[in-house]
Amino acid sequence: MPDARDELTMQIAQVVPCTEAEGPGKRFALWFQGCPLRCPGCCNPEFLPFKGGETKTLLEMVEWIARAKAESGIEGITLLGGEPFAHAVPAAALAKAARELGLTVMAFSGFLLEDLRARPEPEVRELIDHTDILVDGPYLRDEPDTERRWIGSRNQRIHFLTPRYSQDEQWRKKNTLEIRVSGREIVVNGFPAADAVGLWKGWRRKKPLPVANAKPTTNEAEAK
Secondary structure, eight states: OOOGGGGOEEEEEEEEEEESSSSSSSEEEEEESOOSOOOTTOSOGGGSSSSOSEEEEHHHHHHHHHHHHHHHOOOEEEEESSOGGGGHHHHHHHHHHHHHTTOEEEEEESSOHHHHHHOOOHHHHHHHHTOSEEEESOOOTTSBOSSSTTOOBTTOEEEEOSTTOOSOGGGGSOOEEEEEEETTEEEEEEOOOGGGGGGGGGSSOSSOOOOSSOOOEEEEEEOO
16 A cells, blocks of 8 residues: 655755765765755755745655665665755654664654654654754864864764764764766865865856766765
């Protein structure tokens, strides 16, 4: 019998089906389109408007995640934005579906966990309940974090909401930046070094890149 959740839709700004730059292990990273916050220096300013991105159903996204698990061996999904808790209904359903696939869930939020727990919406509570790692707090561009991997600024906190993860050595490595070149498109994800911040101004090229007899390639590099 069809699951009513499958008819849910969500606005997706970006997807990287397999990345090591958005949390522990290999992860399926999904950026929602739309955020009510306006953190100065936001890494993804094009993801702030609620209009834009692509409309996807929950079923489409779950099938995509399942393929990534089978093909790439991902261990979890990471929800970013935009602001995942501004899309709590589909985000909670997606997190629940990921758990049913045996995957872990990590989420980044500009809101504090205490404030999220005080909110009355049941979908906000459901998203928290299906999240293994929550990184909370607004991004502060003047306080870049150089000690913790995957974290944007020093004020942000890491909450291990289930026993599946803990503060181990991998969190103390340098931040990771991945650059993918596919045909004439460049996609960048992860946290760059402070002196590489210019990459964020055009992380997806609007104009075609000159390509001379080149096949699509994927390049990944760590920002040291």
